[in-house]
Structures are given as structure tokens and as C-alpha cells.
Amino acid sequence: MRRRPMSLQEWLSIATKGLAAEGRERVRREIEAHYEAAVEEASEQGLDTEVAQPTALRALGDCGKAQRRFNRVFLTEVEEAACKEMLRGNGFFQTEVGSWMMWSCLMIPAYTFPYNQMFLGQRWILPGLCGIALFVFWHVFSQSLSRFLNIPMALFAHAALSIPLTIALILCLLHGLQWASLISDRQAMVAQSDSVFLVPFILSPSVWVTFRMYRKVRGHAGGTATT
């Protein structure tokens, strides 16, 4: 049994599968205009429409390969949802700052605080309070920031914040830090901080993905001028 030839709409629905609505619409408009121009030109050259249409469709190429290529250059539905989530209400804080900041807010005072200072008879109270204060400050700061950010800025901020925050997190993980051991053996912990050079290798995939999304979004936003 012969298979029914694919229509332009079927080709488009496969080629644009997974793309965010705006990108899907843009690809659809461009390919449709291209297809119509090809059919029109073939008809002007005396080719029958019934022959011109399948020829123009074949010229579009493999729809599966096209889908993979479009997914590489356009924002996908999943990426768009992630960007929106990032900007929604508390989203920027939760996705970009919260998890990283929680660690670094606890780590910064732990690394820098003078431990010979006693407070209420305990050494750990002052750095602990300092950590909590920093955490609250970042929470308020990031909440305020998310109100003024658009998607490209949020992605850029994510990549920029990821670097120092991941360093703090990785340091924490590498040393297996706990408050008690840190306080008792702070010098030894600082001496081991050479392992920070491992961070770029661990961090690079995350930053690469973020910048790739940023580039897609920026290109997408830039291509909307109409004359």
C-alpha cells in the first residue's frame, strides 16, 4: 500500500514540535511563505500545481532533522517554562539564588568571622546570626530584583551569580563542612581551598546551558521588528 504524501501542515507540525509558541509561529510563517513562493515559481515555469507542490515539499528536506535544528536555535517549550518560572513571584529567588545563597550565606561568615569572639558564652552564635542576616538580605534583594528583570536579564544574572555561589557550594561539599568542624579547625579548611580550581570543570555545563538559552532568548527578542 502506498503511503499518503505528507502535507505542508504535517511537515510543519513535526518540524516545529517542542518549540515555544512564538518561535513555532515564526518558523511556520517563514516556511509557508517559502513554500508558496516555490510553488508559485514552479507554476510560472509551466509546472502543474499537483507536481509543483510535492516538489516544493521535498525541497524542505527531512522534517525530523529540521526539528532538531530548530530546537537548537529557538527557545523550546521547556526552556520557556523555566524562564517564566524564574520570573514568576518568588521564582527568581527559588531557582537562581535560594539554593546557592543558602550555602554561601552560611559559608561566608564561617570563613571570615573572627572565632575568638565569644557571644553569650558560645563561639558559634555570632557567625550563625551573621549567616542568617545575610540570608535574609539576599532573600529580600532577589525578590526585589525579580520584579525588574526580564527573561534575558534573569538568565544573564543566573550565569553571573552561579559562579561565586557554586564556588561556595563546592567548597562546602569538598570539605564536608559542618559548623562544628569548621570552627574547631578553620585554618586547615582554608589551607585546603586549592580545590576551588576544580569548580570551573563542575560549573561549566550549567553556565554553558544558561548562556545558550540567553543567546536564544536575546536573538528571539531582537527579531520582532516589523516594517
Added chain:
Amino acid sequence: MNLKGPLPALILQCLSRGPNHGYLIAKHIKSTSKGVLDYREGTLYPALHDLENKGLLESYEQIEKGRTRRYYRLTRAGKKKCAEERREWNRFSSAVTLVLEGVP
């Protein structure tokens, strides 16, 4: 023949003559190469969008014969890249020619 490698350079070169839309870019590449380079639309448009994402092209929509067309033009960075790509290709192709001709 469908060679994807030099496509970005070909697009940039094609647009160095002025703004154009996808259909005419594909047609220009095909006719100038005497039919040897015939890029499928599923290859051409992602390449155009990728160049746009990289800031080498910018696009705008224009109504033409009642049909909305997306035109592409080179940005300043795109013009610079185009000249760079041409230089690089000339260097590469003359090197390959030398090897193929067996010049010692």
C-alpha cells in the same frame, strides 16, 4: 549536493549585497553555485536563526504582494565576520588546491 559546513559563510556573503529573505538566499546560493549547493529549507532557516542569535544578522518583517516576508540583513559584526570568513576560506581552499595538485 548538501554541504552544511560553509553555509553560514555563504549566507553572510549573500547578504553582503543587501537585505534578503530566505527563499531568495537559497535561490541565490543554488544559482551562483550552478546547482551544486542546494540547501534544504530545514537546514537554511535554522542557520539563519543561529546567525541572528549570534548577533551577526538582524531580521524584520515586510509585507510583499500581500505576503509577510522576513528579511535578513547583516549587522556590523556580521559584515566583519563575512570578511573574516572570506579570507579564511581563500586561505583554506588555496591550501587544499596546493595539496591536490601535488605541489612539493
